Amino acid sequence: MDRRRNALYLIVLVSFLAGLITGRTFFFNVAYAFTSLLIFSFLWAWTGANWLRLSRQTRARRAQVGRYMEERFTVRNTSIIPKLWLEIYDHSTLPGHRASHVVSNLKPRAGGSWLVRTLCVQRGEFELGPLRIVAGDPFGLFETERKINATSRLVVYPSTVPIPEFALPIGILPGGDALRRRTHHVTSNASGVRDYVPGDSFGRIHWRSTARKDRLVVKEFELDPLADIWMMMDADRTVHAGEFLTTDADAERMPWEIEERDFSIPPTTEEYAVTTTASLARHFLQKDRSVGFATYGQRREIIQVDRGPRQMTKLLETLAVVRARGTISLDQMLVLEGDQLSRGTTVIVVTPSTRDAWVTASHRLVRRGLRVIAVLIDAESFGGRPGTRQIATHLGSVGIPTYIIRLGDDLRLALSRQRA
Numbered sequence: 001m002d003r004r005r006n007a008l009y010l011i012v013l014v015s016f017l018a019g020l021i022t023g024r025t026f027f028f029n030v031a032y033a034f035t036s037l038l039i040f041s042f043l044w045a046w047t048g049a050n051w052l053r054l055s056r057q058t059r060a061r062r063a064q065v066g067r068y069m070e071e072r073f074t075v076r077n078t079s080i081i082p083k084l085w086l087e088i089y090d091h092s093t094l095p096g097h098r099a100s101h102v103v104s105n106l107k108p109r110a111g112g113s114w115l116v117r118t119l120c121v122q123r124g125e126f127e128l129g130p131l132r133i134v135a136g137d138p139f140g141l142f143e144t145e146r147k148i149n150a151t152s153r154l155v156v157y158p159s160t161v162p163i164p165e166f167a168l169p170i171g172i173l174p175g176g177d178a179l180r181r182r183t184h185h186v187t188s189n190a191s192g193v194r195d196y197v198p199g200d201s202f203g204r205i206h207w208r209s210t211a212r213k214d215r216l217v218v219k220e221f222e223l224d225p226l227a228d229i230w231m232m233m234d235a236d237r238t239v240h241a242g243e244f245l246t247t248d249a250d251a252e253r254m255p256w257e258i259e260e261r262d263f264s265i266p267p268t269t270e271e272y273a274v275t276t277t278a279s280l281a282r283h284f285l286q287k288d289r290s291v292g293f294a295t296y297g298q299r300r301e302i303i304q305v306d307r308g309p310r311q312m313t314k315l316l317e318t319l320a321v322v323r324a325r326g327t328i329s330l331d332q333m334l335v336l337e338g339d340q341l342s343r344g345t346t347v348i349v350v351t352p353s354t355r356d357a358w359v360t361a362s363h364r365l366v367r368r369g370l371r372v373i374a375v376l377i378d379a380e381s382f383g384g385r386p387g388t389r390q391i392a393t394h395l396g397s398v399g400i401p402t403y404i405i406r407l408g409d410d411l412r413l414a415l416s417r418q419r420a
Helices: 002-022 025-049 207-213 269-286 309-321 330-338 356-367 388-397
Strands: 052-058 062-064 068-077 083-090 101-106 111-119 124-128 131-136 143-148 152-157 189-195 217-222 229-233 291-296 300-306 346-351 371-377 402-405
Touching: 002 025, 025 083, 025 131, 025 143, 052 083, 052 131, 068 083, 068 101, 101 111, 124 309, 152 309, 207 217, 229 269, 229 330, 269 291, 269 309, 269 346, 269 371, 291 309, 291 330, 300 309, 330 346, 330 356, 346 356, 356 371, 356 388, 371 388, 388 402
Parallel strands: 062 152, 229 291, 229 346, 346 371, 371 402
Antiparallel strands: 052 068, 068 111, 083 101, 083 131, 124 152, 131 143, 189 217, 291 300
8 A cells, every 4th residue: 555655656746747847738637637546545535434433332241251242333324425445443352352343335324233242261351442443545545544442341250150069058056046137138037027118129018017007017037047158269379270271262263163051161270269169159149048258369358248149249240350369378368267257157168279277277267166168179180289189188087078179070060079
C-alpha cells in the first residue's frame, strides 16, 4: 500500500514538473487526475471507519471454566456510502477469544452481525475490549483506523464437579441446646413469630396466627444445630507444582470440534485445589449446610459462614481470582484461623503440602474439639515434591480422614473414596 501510494505521489510530482517544463496541458491533466484519485481514496477510507455503529452484547458477565461464553457483535453502516471491507480487531484479554472479524460489502444503511463462542479455559477476571476498526479505499491506497475504548469485565468461575458422596460432618450440640442465632433462611427450627415486613418470603407466613390477628404474621427461624463447615485452601506458593498451559489445546479447536464435557482441569496443583474447594463447597451448600472459606493467597481472604446460592456466588467470585502466591504457610494459617473457630466446627483442608508442621497444627485443632478432614493434592504426580503418602499415613495415625487426588484423577471418584 505504501509503495502504491508513493508511486502515485511520484507520478503527480513528475507530471507537474513535466507540465511546467514543456507547458503541455496533458501533463497537468495527468497530475490533476492522480491528485483527485488520492483525495477521493483518502475520503473513502476515512468514511469507512466513521459513520459506523458497532456494538457488542455479552450474554452474561459471568462464565465458568469448561463452558462457553457467547458474544454477539452488530455493525451498521449509518452513511449513504457503501463500505467495501472492514477489519474489526478485538483486544480482549480472555484466552482463546477470537472475536476479530472481517466485514465485506456493507451496503448503505445496512448492517450485519456475527456470534462468537469461546470456551473458557482459565479462571480469573478478564477485560472484553477495546475494539479497533480498520477500513480502506477501493484502490488500496489508504487505511484509516478508529479505536473504540469501551471495555467490560468478565469473571470466569472455576469449574465444579458433582460429588456423589463425602464424609458428611456431624454437628456437635453444645449442652444439648439449639444454637440461639436468628437466620433469614428457612430451617426446621422455628423460634417464634413476628409481623410481616416487605421482603419476607410468603413461605414464612404463619397462616393460623395471621387469621387470628387479622394481619400478616411470619415465622422466625434459628440455625440448625449442625456444625459449620470451613474450607481452608493452602495458597502457599512454595508448595504448589505444575505448569499452566496458557494456550490450551482445547482453545485452539473450533467450537464445533469440542464439547464442554471434554474439558480437563489444567495440570497444576493450584487449579486442582481450587476446583476441589469449589466442588466441595457446592456439595455442602446444596445440602443446606453453612460453609465458610479461608485462604492466604495474594492477601487474606475470609468469607464468613453462610448458606444458600448467594454464599456460593461469593465463594466462586473469590476462587476465580485467588492465586497461589501466598507467603503464609498452612500451619500458620491453621493456627491463626483455627483459634477463632468454635468447638464442633468441621475444617476441610485442601493442600499439596508435604510438611509435617500442618499435620501437628491439625491435630491440635482435633484436640480442641474440631473435626478436621484433609484433601491432599499429590504434588509428586504434578512434578513436585514427594511425600504425600507419608503425610496421609501421619494423618491417619491421629484420626484425621484423608482423601488423595492425583493428576488425571476423576474428582467425582477421588472425593467419594476415602483413603483407608
